[in-house]
Amino acid sequence: MGSLGSHYEEENSSSNTANPLNPEEFRRQGHMIIDFIADYYQNMEKYPVLSQVQPGYLAKLLPKSALNIPEPIETILHDIQQYIIPGITHWESPNYFAYFPTSSSIAGFLGEVLSTGFNVVGFNWISSPAATELEFVTMDWLGQMLGLPQSFIFSGVGGGVIQGTTCEAILCTLVAARDQMLAKVGRENIGKLVIYGSDQTHCALLKAAKVAGLECKNFRAIKTMRSTAFQLSAESLRTTIRLDVEAGLIPAFLCATIGTTSTTAVDPIRSLSEVTKEYGMWIHVDAGYARSACICPEYRHFIDGVENVNSFSFNAHKWFFTTLDCCCLWVKDPGALTKSLSTSPEYLKNNASDSKQVVDYKDWQITLSRRFRSMKLWLVLRSYGVENLRNFLRSHVKMAKRFQQLVESDNRFEVVVPRNFAMANAQHFNRNLLETMNASGKVFMTHTIVEGIYVIRFAVGATLTEDKHVIKAWEVVQETVDDMLATK
Amino acid sequence: MGSLGSHYEEENSSSNTANPLNPEEFRRQGHMIIDFIADYYQNMEKYPVLSQVQPGYLAKLLPKSALNIPEPIETILHDIQQYIIPGITHWESPNYFAYFPTSSSIAGFLGEVLSTGFNVVGFNWISSPAATELEFVTMDWLGQMLGLPQSFIFSGVGGGVIQGTTCEAILCTLVAARDQMLAKVGRENIGKLVIYGSDQTHCALLKAAKVAGLECKNFRAIKTMRSTAFQLSAESLRTTIRLDVEAGLIPAFLCATIGTTSTTAVDPIRSLSEVTKEYGMWIHVDAGYARSACICPEYRHFIDGVENVNSFSFNAHKWFFTTLDCCCLWVKDPGALTKSLSTSPEYLKNNASDSKQVVDYKDWQITLSRRFRSMKLWLVLRSYGVENLRNFLRSHVKMAKRFQQLVESDNRFEVVVPRNFAMANAQHFNRNLLETMNASGKVFMTHTIVEGIYVIRFAVGATLTEDKHVIKAWEVVQETVDDMLATK
Incomplete structure (x- = not known):
């Protein structure tokens, strides 16, 4: 069964009996997974933050049914890199400003x-x-x-x-x-x-x-x-x-x-x-x-x-x-x-x-x-510790404030309601703006409608986000608007 | 904030700004946690399977409130070993036969x-x-x-x-x-x-x-x-x-x-x-x-x-x-x-x-x-793979069958209902038997009552369980009964 100890030697064996919780194999594969995820964080900005796949993409790439034989972790991790990561919307990306972000951390992980x-x-x-x-x-x-x-x-x-x-x-x-x-x-x-x-x-x-x-x-x-x-x-x-x-x-x-x-x-x-x-x-x-x-x-x-x-x-x-x-x-x-x-x-x-x-x-x-x-x-x-946690939240609020100031400085936009926490918002009359920005893979923001006004939400909270990402996000907004106006 | 990069150098610093998802620090701490858990599995049988702590034990060991300053992962892992593990009922232990076990695995993890x-x-x-x-x-x-x-x-x-x-x-x-x-x-x-x-x-x-x-x-x-x-x-x-x-x-x-x-x-x-x-x-x-x-x-x-x-x-x-x-x-x-x-x-x-x-x-x-x-x-x-999964389930069923045969061979016990899957059961007239066995830390089983009969349940499913653990569990049952009869 499980075959974790030995299926690298005898890949087609089905009578293999290593225990699927064997501690030494656990250690080996556990370290591989940590490196895989650390690499993922390291390479995060290379991926489009909003997944660009089309509906039904994955079923076409995978077998129609489970295999009878075990597969090594190396093969599986390769497939995750090739097939799964392109289908992920990267909530941990520093360019993620959609919905409410999830602020992950090493300690939480x-x-x-x-x-x-x-x-x-x-x-x-x-x-x-x-x-x-x-x-x-x-x-x-x-x-x-x-x-x-x-x-x-x-x-x-x-x-x-x-x-x-x-x-x-x-x-x-x-x-x-x-x-x-x-x-x-x-x-x-x-x-x-x-x-x-x-x-x-x-x-x-x-x-x-x-x-x-x-x-x-x-x-x-x-x-x-x-x-x-x-x-x-x-x-x-x-x-x-x-x-x-x-x-x-x-x-x-x-x-x-x-x-x-x-x-x-x-x-x-x-x-x-x-x-x-x-x-x-x-x-x-x-x-x-x-x-x-x-x-x-x-x-x-x-x-x-x-x-x-x-x-x-x-x-x-x-x-x-x-x-x-x-x-x-x-x-x-x-x-x-x-x-x-x-x-x-x-x-x-x-x-x-x-x-x-x-x-x-x-x-x-x-x-x-x-x-x-x-x-x-x-x-x-x-x-x-409590004090650091406070400071980190404050840094997110500060970044959202910064974004709001940038919005206010551009008369093509209007802040719809005053910012309370780490989310700024902007009204813009062209609904395509958001879709064009998100399709670029450079940022991910979402929208809402209040009192009939279409509002772009900009929520800061992804742990990797720094000032430079907020500035860059604003540049993406401006460039996209400029392009759209130019095309008109 | 977070202080993950540097609080080992400047433990009391509160103005520390390393990002709490810093990939290199993630890698370092991630490897530590994998080793910690691998060691835990390796040492599993040293721990009493059912936790032996008393109600309220933990609050007495921990501070009354969260600290202002960050603590290094080494300190936290030390506390988990000292304070948390004794309060854990080890569901992953090979001597766990209670409720329905959770069959974990490296792949699932x-x-x-x-x-x-x-x-x-x-x-x-x-x-x-x-x-x-x-x-x-x-x-x-x-x-x-x-x-x-x-x-x-x-x-x-x-x-x-x-x-x-x-x-x-x-x-x-x-x-x-x-x-x-x-x-x-x-x-x-x-x-x-x-x-x-x-x-x-x-x-x-x-x-x-x-x-x-x-x-x-x-x-x-x-x-x-x-x-x-x-x-x-x-x-x-x-x-x-x-x-x-x-x-x-x-x-x-x-x-x-x-x-x-x-x-x-x-x-x-x-x-x-x-x-x-x-x-x-x-x-x-x-x-x-x-x-x-x-x-x-x-x-x-x-x-x-x-x-x-x-x-x-x-x-x-x-x-x-x-x-x-x-x-x-x-x-x-x-x-x-x-x-x-x-x-x-x-x-x-x-x-x-x-x-x-x-x-x-x-x-x-x-x-x-x-x-x-x-x-x-x-x-x-x-x-x-499918075939190994089947064989692994079959091995659990076989172990439960073995236990049932052992129960049947001892006329102080009675099998209450025929076994269908990987759970055997035994009727015994002394309700203290179960509590005494569980208090020994050697095994953990639970009970039920059907048609007024007090029944001990023996569920095989913890991934680390092997034949020898089932045999040992039956020895624990017999020794406990012998002791109880001798005391009378």
Whole structure:
């Protein structure tokens, strides 16, 4: 089997029995993979940042079915270089400014590799105590860095959990909120529950509402305006809720956002939470992208009022140096989560869980099995230290600011909304500009539409990005516009 | 920031600016981590397989908050050795026979490491075409290996997707089934939908039903019996459904299982699917653990009738050499999934998606962001080849068979149900036996209760397990029983 020890000598042998976890072969191939990835980073700028392949390209290059015989790692790595890398959009490229970038790091990578090496399935405490305990230690550390009130951390009365993505964090809290409300008003009223966000809220909220069995017609995407920087106002929320209550509906959940996807708008948590409190609703804060910045004292004000919310989440894999996936969720009342998400089949029972002295994270999330995700977050915090992490975020903000100034200096463009974090934006009247730039392979940016305006987003966050890449990106923008005007 | 280039020289510097993805430093630290993990595998048998720490052990060993200054990787690895490894339950240990083991492999590990290195967020095709295209190529390869009908694979009319875990696969299909049925009967009838499984079905089904907003009182865990090897019979299903229909309820979803968690029971798919067809219900097959075996012709009969079901899933991270997480889900009608799970915000729009020529996997799952999981599955298929994979599974089955024979040869024990795959079981009247064995650190097994009988489960699947470990495990069982009898 496995054939790792010897298939180089006897390539067609099928009766080969080396163990597929043989430590010496693991070491040999492991070192090869590290060099392969280090070379990839070193050569990154040679590749077009946005993949230039056509739909269906890969199936044409690969066999129609799996082979019976083993292939050596050398052949496989050769194929990855030849066939896979051209199909990759290089999220780690310094010229990547699309969506929200993923700020990877050596420490984040190493943490993921270690957790893959241990390969523990940490559904409950006993299945690997270190996986559970490191998670709550790390979540408390991070909670303190963000200046969270004691009510959200384990050393207080709340607690944190690492989910995969914001979608899961929102779904878990929405399910908890739904069940809490239905326990009061009766389960038969599920069709009357109303979910609120703004027209800028991430699509994860609508998706979660659909998965949770709530009615699409009871989903409110409250209108925001450019004149108020696309913030959700407490007044609009209150007006919408009143109409719903008058119509016999039941307000259940609000998702407020710190740093929306389109324009990094910041909803005013304090005033919104006053409204939700009046109606006994759950308020979740999705700070998916922007929360990282709040470890810097000068940005902490963006989460003022956080002590009044029920839960909030942010993606450490977006702008906090871990690799995908790592979404940090804190809740004030872990019992609300576990009430909705607990299961206790006989085959998982054990003395530690029965003692109630331990956390079984399977009851805090959608899935049973879970990876040892805290390892990468812990390595990031320790390898860089708090002060360096702050400075690195500040350097990204500075680069975005620089880009915004460049946009402002060119009267063919207009900044649509003021920059809050590390994303700048620009309005330009020709929609082809973006496609032409991305097709060049020199940069990758994406767009949005707000109040009917087509906006180019420029998000700084890829770890390898330096000032020179921002300057170059602006040159690409200008050259492309010049060419397009010349062609006209 | 990051300080990776130089904090060994200037450990207290905080104004250090080396990039946290510096390729040379990546290479240096990457090699260190590979050696660390190779050493861990080499020393594996020195560690107690079940962690022996007490609740709360870790917080006492670590600082109360994150440090301001960076720490070198050497210090961190030292702490992992000292503080983390003692808290790990060693799923990769050859003496691990608990739950269902995770069969890791070098190829699975390397695939995960590569995907972490690329760190792409493959929510849609354009975000990294190779991530999407390799996924459907690999899922088709695997579909063919399992002898799936064309109706489930992309080269036919269906398709496969890699989810994280069975919980997600069941939730996605349940939501699709729910919405399909509600489209017929009206959304106001959500409280009438009924979900079926057996009393042996994995707890993921009940959890998914709760998340999806279905009523717990409409969840049927149909009784199975030891005399019929804990299979769900078509007769019991039909009887239960009839009563529900008479009571005005609406049968919506059946989850059948190939290889249940407690006893690896196999539900008869063909006869069950005849019943679900009569009632227009969705039938999902959860072959979480056992499906891998079906790549061997001699086990293929376990999924006879699979052409009649709507969807099925199995965990490649359980008994198919990838690392956690990797759950393969095939569906006959991808449209049913995407109808329930699609979102299309402006900021994700792109020409490729608009062309409808590509798959956007975000619409096949709960979350938006997704890792490049097909890489590890592809590496496993290529590195080992089909024939070796079959032989390796057969070697596990043989070891479990051996253990069962040993149990049968000792009249203090009884085999509770015949072995189907690589899990044996034993009844013993003293519940302390298991706890005493596990506390020894020599083996880790878990238990279940079926028909009131306390059963010890012995699951073979950890990649490093060889015949000698099975023999040793049986010696541990016998010695522990002898000691317990002697003490009495």
